[in-house]
Amino acid sequence: MTTPTAARPIPAHVPPEMVGEFSLFTAPGMAPTPNGDPQAAAACVHAGPRIFYSPLNTRDGHGTWVITRAKDQRRVLQDGETFSSHRSIFASALGEDWPMIPLELDPPEHGAFRSLLNPLLSPKRVMVLEPAVRERAAFLIDRIARAGTSCDVMNDFAFPFAVNIFLRFLGLPDDQLEEFVGWATDLLHGEPAKRGAAARTIVAFIDDLAAERRREPVDDFMSFIIQAKVKDRPLTDVEVRGIGVLLFIAGLDTVAAAIGFDLAYLARNIADQRLLRNEPSRIVLAAEELLRAYPTVQMIRVATRDIDFEGAPIRKGDYVSCATMIANRDPEEFECPEKIDLSREDNRHQAFAYGPHRCLGSHLARREIVIGLEEWLKRIPDFRIKEGTAPIAYGGHVFGIEDLILDWS
Ligand code: HEM
Numbered sequence: 001m002t003t004p005t006a007a008r009p010i011p012a013h014v015p016p017e018m019v020g021e022f023s024l025f026t027a028p029g030m031a032p033t034p035n036g037d038p039q040a041a042a043a044c045v046h047a048g049p050r051i052f053y054s055p056l057n058t059r060d061g062h063g064t065w066v067i068t069r070a071k072d073q074r075r076v077l078q079d080g081e082t083f084s085s086h087r088s089i090f091a092s093a094l095g096e097d098w099p100m101i102p103l104e105l106d107p108p109e110h111g112a113f114r115s116l117l118n119p120l121l122s123p124k125r126v127m128v129l130e131p132a133v134r135e136r137a138a139f140l141i142d143r144i145a146r147a148g149t150s151c152d153v154m155n156d157f158a159f160p161f162a163v164n165i166f167l168r169f170l171g172l173p174d175d176q177l178e179e180f181v182g183w184a185t186d187l188l189h190g191e192p193a194k195r196g197a198a199a200r201t202i203v204a205f206i207d208d209l210a211a212e213r214r215r216e217p218v219d220d221f222m223s224f225i226i227q228a229k230v231k232d233r234p235l236t237d238v239e240v241r242g243i244g245v246l247l248f249i250a251g252l253d254t255v256a257a258a259i260g261f262d263l264a265y266l267a268r269n270i271a272d273q274r275l276l277r278n279e280p281s282r283i284v285l286a287a288e289e290l291l292r293a294y295p296t297v298q299m300i301r302v303a304t305r306d307i308d309f310e311g312a313p314i315r316k317g318d319y320v321s322c323a324t325m326i327a328n329r330d331p332e333e334f335e336c337p338e339k340i341d342l343s344r345e346d347n348r349h350q351a352f353a354y355g356p357h358r359c360l361g362s363h364l365a366r367r368e369i370v371i372g373l374e375e376w377l378k379r380i381p382d383f384r385i386k387e388g389t390a391p392i393a394y395g396g397h398v399f400g401i402e403d404l405i406l407d408w409s
Contacts, residue, residue: 059397258291
């Protein structure tokens, strides 16, 4: 979690009565808080208007319109012509300008890349990866179980697990695991100087890997990308980099945080923990409910034209926030949204977004989470939050949890 820079002035076209105090960075419960519950804290917006303007709702100090109803968010996310994804977030931090692909491309360009990448993370491809996912989960949890009766879930399991699967997906050997975990930790959680250095290292790594595979292709992800064509032409170096960097970022923190929030919930709810341990066939449905209750991603779009949206005068260039944690607790969408019901059926949550940018890695993410929980519950007896410790949960662009120390002594 990083502190946002100072707020920019509120644009003159925003009516003062539409300005709201709430932000995913600054509202109570969003700063790192021991035993905090930032998703529940975000749900407070449902007591207010459908849409309002939050003056400080991005890390770089932008205000955003906040869309609170799931139905309205779907309208925004579906309409890439009016609400653009083009922001170059990663590159601009390096003083450069190139998109992460396909995330920061708009239709119709987006579609060409999405069609190219879809088969790589299809359910069929994920089935091929599954034995490796299970083997990695079992390996890491066995190591934890052998070491004692307590562990730091994020450092010992969730994060190395997510990084490990990413390496497998890329076809890279595990011996780079520690190095990758270090880069990912610095990039996603480090101080600004460390973040910049890690970003440069990751870009250099992706560029080098692409160059190596261009010289000598093998049967792996990068070789596929550099030999692929979009619209009958090969990809440029910058496009290959945009894809590689996005995959690095998209699937690490998100999966690790989901596993962290799930295990924190189960540690605090022993009856549910025992239910899943005794009846593991319930884990698939339970994981969906936990994705609904503890989603982690705030999406931002940029208006490409003036539009009046549910009474809000959105003007060209305005930022619009569609936060999954807000959509997933919408009472117009879910009965008793605050209640966590591991048997909830017909759970059409938006943790993986909606529309053309719907998460490309959702099949893999789901299997990582379910397999992680299955292997954990098989190996670790009744566990609780270790006495005298308190997990720190936080808000922001990607919600997360740290210092999750579990104990089963
Ligand atoms: C629990 C884990 C995950 C969550 C909650 C999650 C959530 C999301 C969300 C909300 C978006 C839409 C972002 C936007 O439109 O601005 C997205 C896009 C994306 N995700 Fe995930 N994700 C997860 C795991 C993964 C994994 C494991 C991968 C890859 C291995 C992945 C790859 C992607 C890619 C490539 C996109 C961009 C899709 C596009 O723009 O067409 N994600 N994800």
